Amino acid sequence: MFLSNIRIVLVRPTHPGNVGATARAMKNMSLHHLYLVAPEDFPGADATDRAAGADDVLENAVICASLDEALKDCHLVIGTSARQRRIEWPSLAPESCARRLVEGAQQGPVALLFGQERTGLLNAELDRCHFVVTIPTDRNYSSLNLACAVQILAYEIHRVGLSELSANQADTREGRPVSDEDMQGLYRHMEEVLQLIGFLDPANPRRLMRRLMRLFNRVVLDHNEMNILRGILTAVQQHREKLDKNNQE
Ligand code: SAH
Numbered sequence: 001m002f003l004s005n006i007r008i009v010l011v012r013p014t015h016p017g018n019v020g021a022t023a024r025a026m027k028n029m030s031l032h033h034l035y036l037v038a039p040e041d042f043p044g045a046d047a048t049d050r051a052a053g054a055d056d057v058l059e060n061a062v063i064c065a066s067l068d069e070a071l072k073d074c075h076l077v078i079g080t081s082a083r084q085r086r087i088e089w090p091s092l093a094p095e096s097c098a099r100r101l102v103e104g105a106q107q108g109p110v111a112l113l114f115g116q117e118r119t120g121l122l123n124a125e126l127d128r129c130h131f132v133v134t135i136p137t138d139r140n141y142s143s144l145n146l147a148c149a150v151q152i153l154a155y156e157i158h159r160v161g162l163s164e165l166s167a168n169q170a171d172t173r174e175g176r177p178v179s180d181e182d183m184q185g186l187y188r189h190m191e192e193v194l195q196l197i198g199f200l201d202p203a204n205p206r207r208l209m210r211r212l213m214r215l216f217n218r219v220v221l222d223h224n225e226m227n228i229l230r231g232i233l234t235a236v237q238q239h240r241e242k243l244d245k246n247n248q249e
Pocket of ligand 1: 082085115117120136
C-alpha cells in the first residue's frame with residue numbers, strides 16, 4: 001500500500017527507548033519503514049521493551065551511516081523542528097505535511113526526518129528538506145519527546161492517508177520525481193558553474209547555495225526540468241571553455 005513509501009528517519013538518536021517507542025508509534029499508524037542514521041545505542045533491550053509488539057518494525061529498521069544513504073532514492077524530504085530558525089525553511093502545518101507525504105508516496109519514496117534528542121536537526125540536515133514541519137505547542141515549552149513527535153505526525157499521516165486513498169489526488173508534476181541523490185548532483189554542478197563564472201565567492205559559499213536549495217526545494221522539480229537545468233549548466237561550461245580557447249589563440 002502507498003504508506004509503504006513513507007519512511008520515518010531518526011537522525012542520530014541517542015536513547016534506545018525512544019527508538020523503540022518510535023517503532024510502536026509508527027506501527028499503530030500503519031507505518032513500517034524506520035531508518036536510523038548513526039544511532040548511538042541500537043539494537044538493545046531498551047528499544048525492544050519500548051517497542052511493545054512492534055519488534056518487526058525494529059528488526060526491519062534500516063541502519064545507515066549517513067543521511068545521504070537514508071535519503072538517496074527519496075524525492076520528497078520533510079524535516080521536523082521544535083523551533084524557529086535564523087534562515088527560515090518553508091514551513092508546513094502537521095496536516096499539510098501529512099498531505100504532501102501521502103501524495104508524494106504515490107510516486108515513490110518520501111521521508112520524514114526527526115532530529116537528535118538534544119540538538120534536533122542541524123542546519124545542514126534541514127538544507128536537505130523541501131519543507132519543515134513544527135507541531136504547534138505552548139510558546140515557552142515547544143520541545144516534545146522525540147517519539148511523541150513521531151506519534152503526532154504519524155497519526156496525521158494515517159488520518160490523511162485514509163481519506164486521500166479514496167480521493168487519490170495526483171501530484172501536478174509531469175515527469176518522474178527527482179531523487180535526493182540527483183538533487184545533490186544538481187547542486188554540486190551549479191556550485192561549480194557559479195564559481196566558474198565568478199558569481200559565487202568560494203570564500204563565502206554557504207549562504208548562496210542554501211538560498212538556492214531553498215528555492216529549488218520550494219519548487220520541487222521533476223526529472224525533465226532537472227535535465228534542462230543540467231543542460232544549461234553544461235552549456236555554460238562549454239561556452240566558457242570555448243572563450244578560454246579563443247583567448248589563448
Ligand atoms: N532542541 C531541539 C529539540 C529536539 S527534540 C530542537 O529545537 O529542535 C527531538 C526531535 O523531536 C526534534 O528534532 C524533532 O524531530 C522532534 N520534535 C520535538 N518537538 C517538536 C515539535 N514541536 N514539532 C516538530 N517536531 C518536534
